Amino acid sequence: MSYAIIGFGNIGRALAKAFARKGIEVSVATTRDPESFAADAAAIGPKIIAKTLAEAVKADIIFLAVRFEQHPEVAKALPTWQGKTIVDVTNAYGVSPEQLGGQPSSKVVGQAFSGARLVKGFNHLAAAALDQDPAVHGGRRVVFLASDDVAAADEIGALAERLGFAPIQLGGLSEGGLLVHARGKSWGHLIFKDLVKFE
Template identity: 30%
Template sequence: MRIAIIGIGNVGSALARGFVRAGHQVVLGVRNAGDAKVSSLAQNTNAEVNSPSGAAASADVIVLALPWTAAEEAVRSLGNLKGKIVIDCMNPLAMRNGVLGLDRGFDTSGAEALANWIPDARIVKTLNQVGAELMADNSDLPHRPVMFMASNDAEAKAAVSALLTGLGFEALDAGDLTKARLLEPYGMVWINQALFRGQGRDWAFAAVKRT
Protein backbone atom coordinates (compact mmCIF):
# COMPACT_ATOMS: atom_id res chain seq x y z
CA MET A 1 0.00 0.00 0.00
CA ARG A 2 1.15 3.55 -0.71
CA ILE A 3 1.08 5.66 2.46
CA ALA A 4 1.57 9.43 2.66
CA ILE A 5 2.91 10.76 5.92
CA ILE A 6 2.16 14.42 6.59
CA GLY A 7 4.36 15.67 9.40
CA ILE A 8 7.74 14.05 10.04
CA GLY A 9 8.36 14.81 13.67
CA ASN A 10 8.96 11.92 16.07
CA VAL A 11 5.66 10.18 15.30
CA GLY A 12 5.71 10.66 11.53
CA SER A 13 9.33 9.55 11.26
CA ALA A 14 8.68 6.47 13.41
CA LEU A 15 5.65 5.50 11.34
CA ALA A 16 7.62 5.92 8.14
CA ARG A 17 10.16 3.40 9.43
CA GLY A 18 7.46 1.07 10.71
CA PHE A 19 5.40 1.06 7.53
CA VAL A 20 8.47 0.50 5.35
CA ARG A 21 9.49 -2.40 7.59
CA ALA A 22 5.99 -3.84 7.07
CA GLY A 23 6.46 -3.71 3.30
CA HIS A 24 4.57 -0.56 2.35
CA GLN A 25 5.62 2.27 0.06
CA VAL A 26 5.97 5.56 1.91
CA VAL A 27 5.88 9.09 0.53
CA LEU A 28 6.83 11.97 2.79
CA GLY A 29 4.70 15.09 2.40
CA VAL A 30 6.93 18.02 3.33
CA ARG A 31 7.21 21.72 2.59
CA ASN A 32 11.01 21.76 2.45
CA ALA A 33 12.30 18.75 0.53
CA GLY A 34 15.89 19.94 0.93
CA ASP A 35 15.89 19.81 4.71
CA ALA A 36 18.62 17.53 6.09
CA LYS A 37 16.15 15.65 8.32
CA VAL A 38 13.92 14.95 5.33
CA SER A 39 16.83 13.73 3.23
CA SER A 40 18.08 11.46 6.00
CA LEU A 41 14.67 9.90 6.65
CA ALA A 42 14.03 9.41 2.94
CA GLN A 43 17.40 7.75 2.50
CA ASN A 44 16.96 5.48 5.53
CA THR A 45 13.48 4.37 4.51
CA ASN A 46 13.77 4.55 0.72
CA ALA A 47 10.74 6.84 0.85
CA GLU A 48 9.68 9.26 -1.85
CA VAL A 49 9.53 12.97 -1.07
CA ASN A 50 6.77 15.23 -2.35
CA SER A 51 4.84 18.32 -1.34
CA PRO A 52 2.11 17.67 1.25
CA SER A 53 -0.67 18.00 -1.33
CA GLY A 54 1.25 15.94 -3.88
CA ALA A 55 1.91 13.18 -1.37
CA ALA A 56 -1.74 13.13 -0.29
CA ALA A 57 -3.01 13.00 -3.87
CA SER A 58 -0.77 10.05 -4.75
CA ALA A 59 -1.46 7.87 -1.71
CA ASP A 60 -3.94 5.16 -0.77
CA VAL A 61 -3.76 6.16 2.90
CA ILE A 62 -2.79 9.50 4.46
CA VAL A 63 -1.32 9.68 7.96
CA LEU A 64 -1.64 12.99 9.79
CA ALA A 65 1.15 13.35 12.35
CA LEU A 66 1.08 17.11 12.78
CA PRO A 67 1.35 19.33 15.84
CA TRP A 68 -2.22 20.13 16.79
CA THR A 69 -1.67 23.89 16.70
CA ALA A 70 -0.60 23.66 13.05
CA ALA A 71 -3.04 20.98 11.98
CA GLU A 72 -6.01 22.91 10.62
CA GLU A 73 -4.04 25.10 8.22
CA ALA A 74 -1.92 22.17 7.07
CA VAL A 75 -4.88 19.84 6.55
CA ARG A 76 -6.92 22.39 4.63
CA SER A 77 -3.98 22.91 2.26
CA LEU A 78 -3.86 19.24 1.22
CA GLY A 79 -6.47 19.62 -1.49
CA ASN A 80 -9.35 17.29 -2.33
CA LEU A 81 -9.28 14.24 -0.03
CA LYS A 82 -12.64 12.81 -1.10
CA GLY A 83 -12.69 9.07 -0.54
CA LYS A 84 -9.19 8.99 0.95
CA ILE A 85 -8.50 6.99 4.10
CA VAL A 86 -6.99 9.40 6.62
CA ILE A 87 -5.37 8.14 9.82
CA ASP A 88 -5.59 10.74 12.56
CA CYS A 89 -2.85 10.05 15.11
CA MET A 90 -2.91 13.56 16.57
CA ASN A 91 -3.84 14.42 20.13
CA PRO A 92 -5.23 17.96 20.60
CA LEU A 93 -2.63 18.94 23.20
CA ALA A 94 -2.57 22.33 24.87
CA MET A 95 -1.00 23.98 27.89
CA ARG A 96 -3.50 25.22 30.47
CA ASN A 97 -2.23 27.06 33.52
CA GLY A 98 1.18 25.57 32.88
CA VAL A 99 -0.14 22.00 32.70
CA LEU A 100 -0.16 19.82 29.57
CA GLY A 101 -3.64 18.58 28.70
CA LEU A 102 -6.27 18.42 25.96
CA ASP A 103 -7.89 21.52 24.53
CA ARG A 104 -11.36 19.94 24.63
CA GLY A 105 -13.42 17.69 26.87
CA PHE A 106 -15.71 14.71 26.39
CA ASP A 107 -18.38 16.40 24.25
CA THR A 108 -16.18 16.53 21.12
CA SER A 109 -12.71 15.51 19.94
CA GLY A 110 -9.85 16.50 17.69
CA ALA A 111 -10.90 13.78 15.26
CA GLU A 112 -14.38 15.29 14.96
CA ALA A 113 -12.86 18.70 14.30
CA LEU A 114 -10.76 17.07 11.59
CA ALA A 115 -13.90 15.57 10.07
CA ASN A 116 -15.34 19.07 9.76
CA TRP A 117 -12.19 20.28 7.98
CA ILE A 118 -12.18 17.38 5.48
CA PRO A 119 -15.78 16.10 5.43
CA ASP A 120 -15.33 13.86 2.38
CA ALA A 121 -12.37 11.92 3.79
CA ARG A 122 -12.66 8.54 5.53
CA ILE A 123 -11.13 9.30 8.93
CA VAL A 124 -9.84 6.67 11.35
CA LYS A 125 -8.64 7.78 14.77
CA THR A 126 -5.77 5.62 16.00
CA LEU A 127 -2.00 5.54 16.71
CA ASN A 128 -2.39 8.24 19.36
CA GLN A 129 -2.07 5.92 22.36
CA VAL A 130 1.64 5.10 22.56
CA GLY A 131 5.01 6.73 22.02
CA ALA A 132 6.77 7.01 18.69
CA GLU A 133 9.47 4.50 19.61
CA LEU A 134 6.99 1.63 19.75
CA MET A 135 5.34 2.69 16.50
CA ALA A 136 8.63 2.14 14.72
CA ASP A 137 9.29 -1.26 16.30
CA ASN A 138 7.59 -3.10 19.16
CA SER A 139 8.71 -6.62 18.29
CA ASP A 140 10.64 -7.09 21.55
CA LEU A 141 7.64 -6.55 23.86
CA PRO A 142 6.45 -9.65 25.77
CA HIS A 143 2.82 -9.01 24.74
CA ARG A 144 1.40 -7.57 21.56
CA PRO A 145 0.47 -3.94 22.38
CA VAL A 146 -3.13 -2.92 21.86
CA MET A 147 -4.17 -0.06 19.59
CA PHE A 148 -7.78 1.14 19.56
CA MET A 149 -9.35 2.77 16.52
CA ALA A 150 -12.54 4.75 15.93
CA SER A 151 -14.26 5.56 12.65
CA ASN A 152 -17.63 5.89 10.96
CA ASP A 153 -16.36 3.90 7.95
CA ALA A 154 -16.21 0.12 8.41
CA GLU A 155 -14.14 -0.51 5.27
CA ALA A 156 -11.61 2.15 6.19
CA LYS A 157 -11.39 0.68 9.68
CA ALA A 158 -10.72 -2.79 8.24
CA ALA A 159 -7.93 -1.43 6.03
CA VAL A 160 -6.35 0.43 8.93
CA SER A 161 -6.68 -2.63 11.16
CA ALA A 162 -4.49 -4.53 8.71
CA LEU A 163 -1.92 -1.72 8.78
CA LEU A 164 -1.89 -1.74 12.59
CA THR A 165 -1.38 -5.50 12.62
CA GLY A 166 1.57 -5.05 10.28
CA LEU A 167 3.07 -2.58 12.77
CA GLY A 168 2.82 -5.22 15.50
CA PHE A 169 -0.31 -3.97 17.28
CA GLU A 170 -3.48 -5.76 18.27
CA ALA A 171 -6.11 -3.61 16.60
CA LEU A 172 -9.35 -3.22 18.56
CA ASP A 173 -12.47 -1.45 17.29
CA ALA A 174 -13.65 1.26 19.70
CA GLY A 175 -16.71 2.22 17.63
CA ASP A 176 -17.67 5.28 15.63
CA LEU A 177 -15.69 8.52 15.39
CA THR A 178 -17.31 9.99 18.49
CA LYS A 179 -15.32 7.40 20.48
CA ALA A 180 -12.27 9.54 19.74
CA ARG A 181 -13.59 11.49 22.76
CA LEU A 182 -12.41 8.48 24.76
CA LEU A 183 -9.25 7.66 22.82
CA GLU A 184 -7.71 11.12 23.07
CA PRO A 185 -7.93 11.22 26.89
CA TYR A 186 -6.73 7.60 26.85
CA GLY A 187 -3.67 8.82 24.98
CA MET A 188 -3.15 11.30 27.79
CA VAL A 189 -2.99 8.39 30.26
CA TRP A 190 0.06 7.08 28.38
CA ILE A 191 1.61 10.56 28.27
CA ASN A 192 1.02 11.03 31.99
CA GLN A 193 2.64 7.71 32.88
CA ALA A 194 5.50 8.07 30.41
CA LEU A 195 6.50 11.65 31.06
CA PHE A 196 5.34 12.43 34.60
CA ARG A 197 5.11 9.11 36.48
CA GLY A 198 8.48 7.60 35.65
CA GLN A 199 7.43 4.85 33.26
CA GLY A 200 9.55 6.15 30.40
CA ARG A 201 8.69 5.63 26.75
CA ASP A 202 9.40 1.94 26.11
CA TRP A 203 6.05 0.50 27.17
CA ALA A 204 2.51 0.19 25.86
CA PHE A 205 -0.92 -0.97 26.95
CA ALA A 206 -1.87 -4.58 26.16
CA ALA A 207 -5.20 -6.44 26.20
CA VAL A 208 -4.51 -9.63 28.16
CA LYS A 209 -7.30 -12.22 28.31
CA ARG A 210 -7.81 -15.05 30.76
CA THR A 211 -7.02 -18.36 29.07
Protein backbone atom coordinates in the same frame (compact mmCIF):
# COMPACT_ATOMS: atom_id res chain seq x y z
CA MET B 1 -2.98 1.19 -2.19
CA SER B 2 -0.61 4.10 -1.55
CA TYR B 3 0.40 5.59 1.80
CA ALA B 4 1.69 8.92 3.09
CA ILE B 5 2.69 10.39 6.43
CA ILE B 6 2.23 14.13 6.85
CA GLY B 7 4.55 15.35 9.58
CA PHE B 8 8.11 14.20 10.18
CA GLY B 9 8.64 14.85 13.87
CA ASN B 10 9.12 12.06 16.40
CA ILE B 11 5.75 10.44 15.68
CA GLY B 12 6.05 10.78 11.89
CA ARG B 13 9.51 9.20 11.97
CA ALA B 14 8.30 6.37 14.23
CA LEU B 15 5.46 5.62 11.79
CA ALA B 16 7.93 5.71 8.88
CA LYS B 17 10.07 3.13 10.70
CA ALA B 18 7.02 0.87 11.06
CA PHE B 19 6.56 0.94 7.27
CA ALA B 20 10.30 0.46 6.69
CA ARG B 21 10.41 -2.63 8.93
CA LYS B 22 7.86 -4.31 6.63
CA GLY B 23 9.34 -2.98 3.37
CA ILE B 24 6.16 -1.02 2.54
CA GLU B 25 6.65 2.17 0.53
CA VAL B 26 5.36 5.35 2.14
CA SER B 27 5.70 9.03 1.25
CA VAL B 28 6.66 11.48 3.97
CA ALA B 29 5.96 15.20 3.76
CA THR B 30 5.88 18.39 5.77
CA THR B 31 5.14 21.96 4.77
CA ARG B 32 8.89 22.33 4.19
CA ASP B 33 10.87 21.59 1.04
CA PRO B 34 11.40 17.80 0.92
CA GLU B 35 15.11 18.29 0.24
CA SER B 36 15.45 19.53 3.82
CA PHE B 37 14.57 16.08 5.25
CA ALA B 38 15.19 13.71 2.31
CA ALA B 39 18.44 12.37 3.81
CA ASP B 40 16.71 11.64 7.14
CA ALA B 41 13.91 9.83 5.32
CA ALA B 42 16.36 7.77 3.25
CA ALA B 43 18.27 6.85 6.41
CA ILE B 44 15.12 5.13 7.76
CA GLY B 45 14.83 2.94 4.67
CA PRO B 46 14.89 2.90 0.85
CA LYS B 47 11.07 2.90 0.62
CA ILE B 48 10.63 6.05 2.74
CA ILE B 49 10.22 8.74 0.08
CA ALA B 50 10.40 12.46 0.89
CA LYS B 51 7.83 14.40 -1.15
CA THR B 52 6.16 17.76 -1.26
CA LEU B 53 2.85 18.08 0.57
CA ALA B 54 1.05 18.41 -2.79
CA GLU B 55 2.57 15.12 -3.99
CA ALA B 56 2.05 13.23 -0.72
CA VAL B 57 -1.68 13.98 -0.47
CA LYS B 58 -2.24 11.99 -3.68
CA ALA B 59 -1.94 8.84 -1.52
CA ASP B 60 -5.01 6.75 -0.69
CA ILE B 61 -4.29 6.53 3.04
CA ILE B 62 -2.77 9.50 4.82
CA PHE B 63 -1.43 9.54 8.38
CA LEU B 64 -1.86 13.01 9.86
CA ALA B 65 1.08 13.25 12.28
CA VAL B 66 1.31 17.03 12.73
CA ARG B 67 0.48 19.14 15.79
CA PHE B 68 -3.30 19.44 16.15
CA GLU B 69 -3.10 23.21 15.52
CA GLN B 70 -1.53 22.57 12.09
CA HIS B 71 -4.30 20.36 10.67
CA PRO B 72 -6.29 23.20 9.03
CA GLU B 73 -3.18 24.20 7.06
CA VAL B 74 -2.69 20.63 5.79
CA ALA B 75 -6.40 20.38 4.92
CA LYS B 76 -5.98 23.26 2.45
CA ALA B 77 -3.74 21.06 0.27
CA LEU B 78 -6.81 19.62 -1.53
CA PRO B 79 -10.22 21.14 -2.32
CA THR B 80 -11.90 17.85 -1.41
CA TRP B 81 -10.63 14.73 0.32
CA GLN B 82 -13.20 12.44 -1.27
CA GLY B 83 -11.85 8.90 -1.68
CA LYS B 84 -9.10 9.41 0.92
CA THR B 85 -8.76 7.82 4.35
CA ILE B 86 -7.20 10.06 6.98
CA VAL B 87 -5.65 8.46 10.06
CA ASP B 88 -5.76 11.17 12.73
CA VAL B 89 -2.63 10.74 14.86
CA THR B 90 -2.94 14.23 16.41
CA ASN B 91 -3.57 14.99 20.08
CA ALA B 92 -5.40 18.18 21.03
CA TYR B 93 -3.82 18.41 24.48
CA GLY B 94 -4.18 21.94 25.85
CA VAL B 95 -6.96 22.85 23.40
CA SER B 96 -10.06 23.71 25.43
CA PRO B 97 -13.28 21.75 24.86
CA GLU B 98 -14.93 25.11 24.07
CA GLN B 99 -12.52 25.67 21.17
CA LEU B 100 -13.57 22.25 19.84
CA GLY B 101 -17.26 23.12 20.17
CA GLY B 102 -17.60 20.36 22.77
CA GLN B 103 -16.78 17.72 20.14
CA PRO B 104 -14.01 15.12 20.14
CA SER B 105 -10.96 16.59 18.39
CA SER B 106 -11.18 14.00 15.60
CA LYS B 107 -14.64 15.27 14.65
CA VAL B 108 -13.08 18.73 14.21
CA VAL B 109 -10.29 17.22 12.08
CA GLY B 110 -12.88 15.32 10.04
CA GLN B 111 -14.73 18.56 9.28
CA ALA B 112 -11.52 20.15 7.99
CA PHE B 113 -10.81 17.19 5.68
CA SER B 114 -14.19 17.30 3.99
CA GLY B 115 -15.15 14.14 2.14
CA ALA B 116 -12.47 11.96 3.77
CA ARG B 117 -13.08 8.83 5.80
CA LEU B 118 -11.48 9.49 9.18
CA VAL B 119 -9.99 7.02 11.64
CA LYS B 120 -8.49 8.03 14.98
CA GLY B 121 -5.48 5.84 15.60
CA PHE B 122 -1.80 5.38 16.53
CA ASN B 123 -2.03 8.52 18.71
CA HIS B 124 -2.10 6.86 22.14
CA LEU B 125 1.48 5.58 22.08
CA ALA B 126 4.40 7.80 23.00
CA ALA B 127 6.89 8.17 20.13
CA ALA B 128 9.48 6.05 21.97
CA ALA B 129 7.03 3.10 22.11
CA LEU B 130 5.70 3.58 18.57
CA ASP B 131 9.31 3.68 17.37
CA GLN B 132 10.00 0.10 18.51
CA ASP B 133 9.24 -3.16 16.76
CA PRO B 134 5.65 -4.03 17.78
CA ALA B 135 6.60 -7.70 18.29
CA VAL B 136 7.28 -7.70 22.04
CA HIS B 137 7.32 -10.35 24.77
CA GLY B 138 5.90 -12.95 22.39
CA GLY B 139 2.90 -10.76 21.56
CA ARG B 140 2.11 -7.66 19.50
CA ARG B 141 1.86 -4.05 20.63
CA VAL B 142 -1.74 -2.82 20.63
CA VAL B 143 -3.02 0.15 18.63
CA PHE B 144 -6.48 1.53 19.35
CA LEU B 145 -8.69 2.65 16.45
CA ALA B 146 -11.93 4.62 16.50
CA SER B 147 -14.10 5.77 13.60
CA ASP B 148 -17.67 6.54 12.63
CA ASP B 149 -16.92 4.62 9.40
CA VAL B 150 -16.70 0.91 10.20
CA ALA B 151 -15.25 -0.02 6.78
CA ALA B 152 -12.49 2.62 7.13
CA ALA B 153 -11.66 1.38 10.63
CA ASP B 154 -11.44 -2.18 9.32
CA GLU B 155 -9.16 -1.02 6.48
CA ILE B 156 -6.78 0.71 8.90
CA GLY B 157 -7.01 -2.30 11.21
CA ALA B 158 -5.81 -4.52 8.36
CA LEU B 159 -2.94 -2.09 7.68
CA ALA B 160 -2.02 -2.09 11.39
CA GLU B 161 -1.85 -5.91 11.21
CA ARG B 162 0.45 -5.67 8.17
CA LEU B 163 2.68 -3.33 10.15
CA GLY B 164 2.84 -5.90 12.94
CA PHE B 165 0.49 -4.28 15.47
CA ALA B 166 -2.60 -5.73 17.14
CA PRO B 167 -5.52 -3.39 16.33
CA ILE B 168 -8.36 -3.00 18.81
CA GLN B 169 -11.52 -1.28 17.54
CA LEU B 170 -13.08 1.10 20.07
CA GLY B 171 -16.20 2.02 18.06
CA GLY B 172 -17.33 5.52 17.08
CA LEU B 173 -15.48 8.78 17.70
CA SER B 174 -18.00 10.00 20.29
CA GLU B 175 -18.04 6.70 22.19
CA GLY B 176 -14.88 4.59 22.42
CA GLY B 177 -12.93 7.30 20.62
CA LEU B 178 -13.12 9.49 23.72
CA LEU B 179 -10.79 7.02 25.43
CA VAL B 180 -7.99 8.11 23.09
CA HIS B 181 -8.76 11.84 22.93
CA ALA B 182 -7.14 14.62 24.89
CA ARG B 183 -9.64 17.07 26.38
CA GLY B 184 -8.22 20.37 27.60
CA LYS B 185 -5.44 19.46 30.04
CA SER B 186 -6.54 15.85 30.54
CA TRP B 187 -5.76 12.71 28.56
CA GLY B 188 -8.20 9.97 27.57
CA HIS B 189 -8.01 6.87 29.77
CA LEU B 190 -6.21 4.77 27.13
CA ILE B 191 -3.62 7.33 26.06
CA PHE B 192 -0.06 6.19 26.89
CA LYS B 193 -1.28 2.66 27.73
CA ASP B 194 1.41 0.50 26.15
CA LEU B 195 -0.36 -2.85 25.91
CA VAL B 196 0.61 -6.15 24.31
CA LYS B 197 -1.87 -8.63 22.90
CA PHE B 198 -1.07 -12.33 23.13
CA GLU B 199 -2.65 -14.67 20.59
